[in-house]
Amino acid sequence: MSMATRTDTRSPALHVADSHDLIRVQGARENNLADVSIEIPKRRLTVFTGVSGSGKSSLVFATIAAESQRLINETYSAFVQGFMPTLARPEVDVLEGLTTAIIVDQQRMGADARSTVGTVTDTGAMLRILFSRLGQPHIGPPGAYSFNVPSVRASGAITVERGAAKAARKTFTRTGGMCPRCEGRGAITDFDLTQLYDDSKTINAGALIVPGYSVDGWYGRIFAGCGFFDPDRPIRTFTRTELHDLLHKEPTKIKVDNVNLTYEGLIPKIQKSFLSKDVDALQPHIRAFVERAVIFTTCPDCGGSRLSEAARSSKISGISIADACAMQISDLAGWVHGLAEPSVAPLLAALHHTLEAFVEIGLGYLSLDRPSGTLSGGEAQRVKMIRHLGSSLTDVTYVFDEPTIGLHLADVEQLLGLLDRLVDAGTSVIVIEHHQAVMAHADWIIDLGPGAGHDGGRIVFEGTPAELVAARSTLTGEHLAAYVDT
Numbered sequence: 001m002s003m004a005t006r007t008d009t010r011s012p013a014l015h016v017a018d019s020h021d022l023i024r025v026q027g028a029r030e031n032n033l034a035d036v037s038i039e040i041p042k043r044r045l046t047v048f049t050g051v052s053g054s055g056k057s058s059l060v061f062a063t064i065a066a067e068s069q070r071l072i073n074e075t076y077s078a079f080v081q082g083f084m085p086t087l088a089r090p091e092v093d094v095l096e097g098l099t100t101a102i103i104v105d106q107q108r109m110g111a112d113a114r115s116t117v118g119t120v121t122d123t124g125a126m127l128r129i130l131f132s133r134l135g136q137p138h139i140g141p142p143g144a145y146s147f148n149v150p151s152v153r154a155s156g157a158i159t160v161e162r163g164a165a166k167a168a169r170k171t172f173t174r175t176g177g178m179c180p181r182c183e184g185r186g187a188i189t190d191f192d193l194t195q196l197y198d199d200s201k202t203i204n205a206g207a208l209i210v211p212g213y214s215v216d217g218w219y220g221r222i223f224a225g226c227g228f229f230d231p232d233r234p235i236r237t238f239t240r241t242e243l244h245d246l247l248h249k250e251p252t253k254i255k256v257d258n259v260n261l262t263y264e265g266l267i268p269k270i271q272k273s274f275l276s277k278d279v280d281a282l283q284p285h286i287r288a289f290v291e292r293a294v295i296f297t298t299c300p301d302c303g304g305s306r307l308s309e310a311a312r313s314s315k316i317s318g319i320s321i322a323d324a325c326a327m328q329i330s331d332l333a334g335w336v337h338g339l340a341e342p343s344v345a346p347l348l349a350a351l352h353h354t355l356e357a358f359v360e361i362g363l364g365y366l367s368l369d370r371p372s373g374t375l376s377g378g379e380a381q382r383v384k385m386i387r388h389l390g391s392s393l394t395d396v397t398y399v400f401d402e403p404t405i406g407l408h409l410a411d412v413e414q415l416l417g418l419l420d421r422l423v424d425a426g427t428s429v430i431v432i433e434h435h436q437a438v439m440a441h442a443d444w445i446i447d448l449g450p451g452a453g454h455d456g457g458r459i460v461f462e463g464t465p466a467e468l469v470a471a472r473s474t475l476t477g478e479h480l481a482a483y484v485d486t
């Protein structure tokens with residue numbers, strides 16, 4: 001096992017004289033930290049180690065990242081600060097050389113059905129610009145290729161104030177790429193009617209089997225008293241119109257027992273009360289009903305691509321933006337590379353570069369139309385990293401908390417490659433990590449301990465991985481030595 005491959009090519013650059021190259025922490029006392037003073041090299045990979053409860057989070061998050069956030073907040077105007085939480089200054093005497101800290105965590109990305117790998121990275125936006133420039137037929141600006149932008153048409157009078165003001169009628173249209181049928185979700189909901197009612201029964205005998213719609217309940221009374229159908233006839237004998245009114249009728253004012261009410265068909269009512277919420281937030285019996293009764297099917301209009309017909313019709317060498325987003329990213333990178341179009345060369349280069357980054361960190365098998373909520377924790381973290389790789393911020397500090405959690409060894413290798421790229425781009429990378437491969441790869445290791453709580457909170461080692469192994473003075477050193485020897 002080779003170690004410290006990077007320390008061979010880059011010295012840790014701990015020239016104390018040049019304090020610009022260091023983040024200096026003096027007298028940190030958050031939680032269990034015992035007046036800790038350390039120096040972290042900038043533009044290097046620094047790994048914090050130590051047993052659980054030794055104080056890693058207290059130092060990295062509660063002290064360094066917290067102070068960075070506080071300093072950023074202070075740069076806003078007093079007015080804006082009024083809307084932000086007041087952050088207490090962490091318990092620390094000196095914190096120097098701090099740069100903006102960006103925390104990249106493993107939290108799953110929001111389960112918002114509208115967010116995809118393409119939308120959470122810049123790739124989706126870049127593809128839309130590309131298609132708006134090169135797509136044939138030309139259908140409009142980038143928004144015309146976005147499934148989050150609906151088409152809008154408005155008309156009315158506008159007043160032009162010029163000399164004697166005069167009004168003119170104008171029509172305004174904006175072409176969006178959203179599939180109108182599924183509203184950009186890619187799926188539509190269908191109902192299994194046998195889960196909504198028993199068609200051999202009458203409404204008054206309890207035909208409705210939707211939770212909360214019993215005959216003696218509130219909704220039961222509305223359906224029995226609305227007058228659109230006979231509550232004493234079995235539903236299977238209803239006419240087409242009666243069945244339509246039962247299932248789909250648009251909101252209509254009615255009077256039941258002299259009370260003014262609004263009647264609405266069963267299906268829009270269920271959609272509003274049960275389906276507008278996150279399925280996980282529903283009460284268990286309602287959730288069970290939704291899972292029984294609602295069938296999510298691919299939208300027949302857009303075939304699940306979420307895009308309008310116009311957006312799908314516009315192509316670059318036979319490929320639509322929907323096709324491009326459905327391609328495996330490694331294939332898409334090849335396709336983009338093959339487009340020789342001088343007018344958009346910088347855009348193509350940037351897009352290709354980002355797509356290649358996916359491939360390099362082992363995510364080439366994903367596609368841009370993959371809903372981001374379906375990514376695993378590790379995949380999500382790496383996708384978030386890609387978002388940062390493209391950013392032009394260099395003087396920032398990335399903070400990762402155990403990025404290897406749940407990764408296989410091969411993925412750990414890819415992760416290390418990604419951390420290297422961040423460092424090579426000129427950023428400082430701080431990682432809290434137990435994985436020996438990451439420790440061995442570090443430029444600098446800071447080991448907290450020796451124990452947890454009161455028994456921890458001190459720096460038991462700081463130096464290169466090679467020095468940690470040579471010293472074998474700490475538990476972490478013993479473990480790393482054993483790993484490196486294998």
Ligand SMILES: Nc1ncnc2c1ncn2[C@@H]1O[C@H](COP(=O)(O)OP(=O)(O)OP(=O)(O)O)[C@@H](O)[C@H]1O
Nearest residue numbers: 031032051052053054055056057058059452453454
């Ligand atoms: N908000 C707090 N208030 C009081 N004590 C705290 C607080 N946060 C952490 N501690 C204590 O400080 C000590 C260090 O905690 P810390 O979270 O920094 O450990 P850690 O090294 O990050 O551990 P882990 O590997 O489990 O994340 C622990 O004994 C913990 O119980």
Ligand SMILES: [Mg+2]
Nearest residue numbers: 056057058432
């Ligand atoms: Mg912690």
Ligand SMILES: [Zn+2]
Nearest residue numbers: 179182299302
């Ligand atoms: Zn659709």
